[in-house]
Structure formats: C-alpha cells, structure tokens
Amino acid sequence: MTFPLDQIFVVAKQWMRGYVPPIAWPVTSAILSVVPILIAFPLLFAITTLLERKGLGRIQNRYGPNRTGPWGLFQPIADGVKSLTKEDIVPLTADHAVHFLAPLLLVAAAFLAYAVLPIGRNMVLVDLNAGVLYFFAVGSVVELAVFMAGWSSRSKYSLLGAMRAIAQMISYEVPLVLATVVVIMQAGSLSTVSIVEKQEGYSGIWLHAHSGFIGIIPHWFVFTPWGFVGFVLFMIAATAESNRSPFDLPEGESEIIAGYYIEYSGFKFALFFLGEYLGMFATSGMAITLFLGGWNAPFSFFTWIPTYVWFFAKLLTLIGGFIWIRGTLPRLRMDQLMNLAWEFILPMAILNMLVAGVWHFMPGGPLRWLVCIVIIAIPCVLLSRRLKRKKKFEIRTYSFAN
Amino acid sequence: MTVAFFILALLTVAGTAAAMGLRNAVHCVLALTLGFAGVAAIYLQLDAQFVGLTQIMVYVGAVAILAVFAIMMTHSPGPAKPAAYSSYWILGGLVAAAVFAVLAWAIHSDSASLQPLPVQPEVTVQQIGDALMHHFVLPLEIMGLLLTAALIGAVVIAMDRSEEPK
Numbered sequence: 022m023t024f025p026l027d028q029i030f031v032v033a034k035q036w037m038r039g040y041v042p043p044i045a046w047p048v049t050s051a052i053l054s055v056v057p058i059l060i061a062f063p064l065l066f067a068i069t070t071l072l073e074r075k076g077l078g079r080i081q082n083r084y085g086p087n088r089t090g091p092w093g094l095f096q097p098i099a100d101g102v103k104s105l106t107k108e109d110i111v112p113l114t115a116d117h118a119v120h121f122l123a124p125l126l127l128v129a130a131a132f133l134a135y136a137v138l139p140i141g142r143n144m145v146l147v148d149l150n151a152g153v154l155y156f157f158a159v160g161s162v163v164e165l166a167v168f169m170a171g172w173s174s175r176s177k178y179s180l181l182g183a184m185r186a187i188a189q190m191i192s193y194e195v196p197l198v199l200a201t202v203v204v205i206m207q208a209g210s211l212s213t214v215s216i217v218e219k220q221e222g223y224s225g226i227w228l229h230a231h232s233g234f235i236g237i238i239p240h241w242f243v244f245t246p247w248g249f250v251g252f253v254l255f256m257i258a259a260t261a262e263s264n265r266s267p268f269d270l271p272e273g274e275s276e277i278i279a280g281y282y283i284e285y286s287g288f289k290f291a292l293f294f295l296g297e298y299l300g301m302f303a304t305s306g307m308a309i310t311l312f313l314g315g316w317n318a319p320f321s322f323f324t325w326i327p328t329y330v331w332f333f334a335k336l337l338t339l340i341g342g343f344i345w346i347r348g349t350l351p352r353l354r355m356d357q358l359m360n361l362a363w364e365f366i367l368p369m370a371i372l373n374m375l376v377a378g379v380w381h382f383m384p385g386g387p388l389r390w391l392v393c394i395v396i397i398a399i400p401c402v403l404l405s406r407r408l409k410r411k412k413k414f415e416i417r418t419y420s421f422a423n
Numbered sequence: 424m425t426v427a428f429f430i431l432a433l434l435t436v437a438g439t440a441a442a443m444g445l446r447n448a449v450h451c452v453l454a455l456t457l458g459f460a461g462v463a464a465i466y467l468q469l470d471a472q473f474v475g476l477t478q479i480m481v482y483v484g485a486v487a488i489l490a491v492f493a494i495m496m497t498h499s500p501g502p503a504k505p506a507a508y509s510s511y512w513i514l515g516g517l518v519a520a521a522v523f524a525v526l527a528w529a530i531h532s533d534s535a536s537l538q539p540l541p542v543q544p545e546v547t548v549q550q551i552g553d554a555l556m557h558h559f560v561l562p563l564e565i566m567g568l569l570l571t572a573a574l575i576g577a578v579v580i581a582m583d584r585s586e587e588p589k
Binding site: 157 | 449453488549
C-alpha cells in the first residue's frame with residue numbers, strides 16, 4: 022500500500038535529519054516538521070484570496086482581479102507588498118500592548134491547530150491521544166484574541182464587533198463540539214490519526230479479471246446517517262466559527278464597518294486576515310479528518326495518488342464550497358443567527374448522538390438505515406418549520422445592562 | 424525539574440502576580456489568563472493531557488471570556504483608575520506567609536512526600552472515560568444535575584420580567 026511518492030516527505034525528513042548529530046535530533050525533526058506547515062498554509066492562504074476574489078467576481082458577473090500578471094495571478098504578491106509597506110496606524114487612546122498582541126495571539130492560535138491534523142500517511146506533527154480535544158482547546162484561544170483586538174482599540178465599533186464575534190463563537194462552539202462527539206463515539210478514540218485509520222477500506226465489487234477488487238464506496242463516516250448529519254452540522258458551525266458569510270455579522274461592513282479589526286491597518290490587518298483564513302483551513306481540515314476519511318483516496322483504484330494530494334484536494338473542495346456559499350447567501354440577522362444555533366443545530370446535534378448510538382447497537386442492514394433516517398428526518402422537518410414561524414418583535418429592555 | 428518546568432513556573436507566577444498588581448481590570452484578567460495557560464502547560468509537561476487541555480478549554484476559553492464579558496458590560500472603557508490597594512497589606516502578607524508555612528510544613532512532614540515516586544502510570548483519555556462511565560458514574564450524574572439546575576436558574580434570572588409567565 023505504501024508507495025515511494027507517498028512517503029517522499031517522510032523519507033526526505035529522515036534523510037535531512039541524518040546530517041546532524043543524534044543529540045540534536047528532537048530539535049531538528051521538530052523544525053523540519055513545523056517549517057513546511059508554516060510555509061504551505063500561508064501559501065494556500067495566498068492562493069485562496071485570489072481564488073475567492075476570482076470566484077466571487079464570476080458569481081457577481083464581473084472579472085475580479087486581472088491586472089497584476091497573467092490573469093491577475095500575482096495579485097496575492099501585490100497585496101502582500103502593499104500591506105507590508107502601509108503605515109501602521111494605532112489609535113492615540115488605544116491600549117498599545119494589547120493592541121499589538123491581539124493579531125499575534127490570533128495567528129499563533131490558528132497555527133497551533135495544525136499540530137494534530139494528519140495531512141498524509143505518517144504526516145502528522147504530534148499524534149496526541151487527546152488530539153480532537155487539543156484542537157478545540159486551541160480554538161477557544163481565538164475568542165480571547167478577538168476580545169483583545171476589540172477592547173484595546175477603544176472604539177465603539179470595535180467593541181460591538183468583538184461582542185458580536187464572541188457571542189457567535191460561544192454559541193456555535195457548542196454544536197461544533199457536539200457534532201464531533203458522534204465520530205468519537207464511533208471511532209472510540211480522540212486521536213486524529215486513529216480516527217482517519219478507522220475510515221480506511223472500501224465496499225465494492227470483486228472482478229475476476231486482472232483488476233481484482235474495485236472499491237467504489239469508501240468507509241468514510243460521512244456515508245452513514247449520523248456521519249452525514251454530523252458533517253452538515255459541523256460545516257454550518259465551522260462557517261459561523263470562522264465568521265464567514267452568511268454568518269459575518271461581526272464584520273458587517275454596512276453596520277459596524279469591519280468589527281473588531283477596524284482600527285488595524287497595514288500588516289496587522291493582514292495578520293487578522295491570515296488568522297481568519299488559517300482558522301477556516303484548520304476547521305475544514307478537521308472536518309476532512311473526522312468525516313471525509315482524512316487522507317484516504319475516494320476509490321480503491323486511486324490509492325496510487327499520494328495521500329497528501331488527497332488531503333489538499335479535499336481541502337480545496339471545501340474552500341470552494343465556502344466561497345460559493347459566500348457568493349450566494351445573504352447575511353443573517355442577529356436573532357436568526359442565535360435561533361439557528363440554539364433551536365435547530367443544537368437539538369439536531371444532540372439527536373444525532375442518539376442516532377449514532379442506535380446505529381452502533383442495531384444489526385447492519387437496510388432496517389438500520391431506515392430507522393436512523395426516520396429518527397433524523399422527522400425532528401429536522403419539525404424544527405425547521407418552527408424556525409420559519411413568524412416571530413413578533415418588541416423593544417427589548419435589559420435588566421442588568423444599560 | 425527541567426528547564427521547561429522553570430520557564431513555565433516563572434510564566435505562571437508572573438502572570439498571577441501581574442493579575443494582582445495591574446491597575447486595569449482587563450489587563451488583570453489577561454494576566455490571569457496567562458497564569459491559567461501556564462498551569463495548563465505544566466499539566467501537559469507532566470503528560471496529563473486530558474487535565475491540561477481541559478484546563479485550557481475551561482479556564483482560557485470560558486472563564487476568561489466570562490470575566491472580560493462581565494467587565495465589558497459593567498465598566499465603561501476609559502482611563503485607568505488608581506488601583507485598589509488595601510491598607511492592610513502588612514496583615515495580608517502575614518496571613519499569606521502563615522498559610523504558606525503551614526502548607527510547607529504539612530507537605531514536608533507527610534510521609535508520602537518522602538517516599539520515592541512510583542513509576543509514572545500511563546493514563547490515557549480512554550481510561551479516564553472508562554472510570555467516569557463505570558466507577559464514578561453516580562457522581563458524574565449528580566454533577567450534571569447540579570449544573571443543569573444552575574443553568575435553569577441563570578435563565579430564570581435573565582428572563583424578561585415585564586412579560587407575564589404563561
């Protein structure tokens with residue numbers, strides 16, 4: 022199963038490590054593992070900004086960037102140079118230390134999440150036995166960075182944006198974690214590597230000819246009722262966590278201009294941008310690891326393609342989905358946002374845990390599929406009808422804040 | 424007692440000390456968060472992954488956010504106010520020293536601390552889960568009930584009063 026091209030990076034790391042004395046091996050291997058991540062994902066960020074602007078341009082019936090280089094390909098470089106040479110403006114009354122630290126903390130926390138993502142076979146920085154827990158623990162630091170940015174700017178818009186962002190992140194963190202629980206229940210492990218290994222293998226047909234076994238349905242968790250529901254809920258919550266449209270209220274250009282990073286300029290602004298996209302890639306990577314089979318190939322006759330290629334192909338597909346959704350859906354209202362989280366996604370996530378239990382204890386076969394689909398479908402319809410009901414709005418009075 | 428431990432201990436002590444000494448309430452919370460993170464890192468350094476990560480998730484992700492939210496709601500952002508140093512700091516220092524002395528004496532005189540440490544057991548998250556689900560299932564359920572009651576209480580307090588209960 023292991024092909025030379027698949028393990029080329031692992032072999033290259035071993036080979037490069039061979040040039041230093043054994044006492045420096047831990048440090049060298051750490052550097053050799055971290056540096057590619059520090060290069061690859063910001064590079065992916067640069068590509069994504071271009072793809073996003075091009076894609077949104079197409080959706081909105083315009084060209085998008087097309088002046089720098091052929092087809093506007095050098096646009097990310099131009100953007101980078103621009104943000105580096107721009108003046109760094111800090112408001113006079115801002116809290117300088119916190120204002121400076123906020124973007125750094127955001128980017129550092131975003132990078133930390135990549136430590137447990139298995140990018141390919143044998144290609145994970147650390148295989149913690151509480152890997153999924155680590156991922157969410159690191160993710161919760163982002164909220165603090167957002168608060169620091171919003172508060173230290175001493176601007177009403179920043180503070181409003183930060184309050185919105187934190188309220189949204191806290192609300193959607195609960196369903197995000199609960200949507201993950203089904204996978205942990207089924208895989209029986211919190212380690213990302215063993216979750217991916219549990220999704221290896223295919224269902225398919227035997228051919229007597231030279232080709233032998235052909236697997237067409239991979240054993241990914243998304244191809245089960247609980248896995249599919251978990252994946253959809255996870256992606257909705259992930260969109261909200263990364264403050265992307267249609268959940269981009271914290272930025273809300275038309276209401277609060279740019280939210281918590283309005284007072285940032287130049288490279289610090291670029292760092293916020295980077296941190297936000299890195300967070301989106303990391304949650305997408307986690308969704309791939311948990312539901313889409315990690316680095317596994319979709320068909321058994323494609324296993325000759327290196328595993329890291331599959332990981333990045335899946336990641337780019339999800340990014341494409343994010344861009345498509347951003348170009349398609351309008352922004353939600355604040356009350357719709359909260360109602361969706363607490364009245365629809367959260368009950369569905371809890372129900373999904375029940376479904377995962379039923380799936381585990383029922384014997385395999387069509388009946389199991391039917392029972393699980395019925396358990397999901399009926400509450401889903403009822404809850405969404407409840408959400409659609411017209412709500413009366415009144416002026417709110419606050420008991421403890423004025 | 425490695426270099427990593429000393430760095431983390433220094434970070435934790437500096438963070439918590441700054442939390443007491445700084446003048447701005449938000450700075451205090453941020454410094455305290457640094458202390459929490461330092462403690463979490465010490466847990467992780469001792470290979471207690473579950474405790475360390477839960478410490479980050481609960482204290483950095485929830486408690487610190489709750490504290491800053493409370494400050495944002497109640498304080499208006501403005502120039503820092505003079506710190507509320509107590510005039511009883513000599514008395515306070517004496518109490519702190521006495522508590523430290525008693526604790527140090529208790530630990531030192533305890534026979535358990537003098538015995539050599541047993542071989543470090545390999546505790547995985549799975550074992551913790553097994554223990555919670557089999558041996559400690561009743562305390563876990565009671566804790567869950569207590570937290571649910573607290574949650575309902577919080578909702579009742581925050582509920583709109585002008586509306587008549589239906």
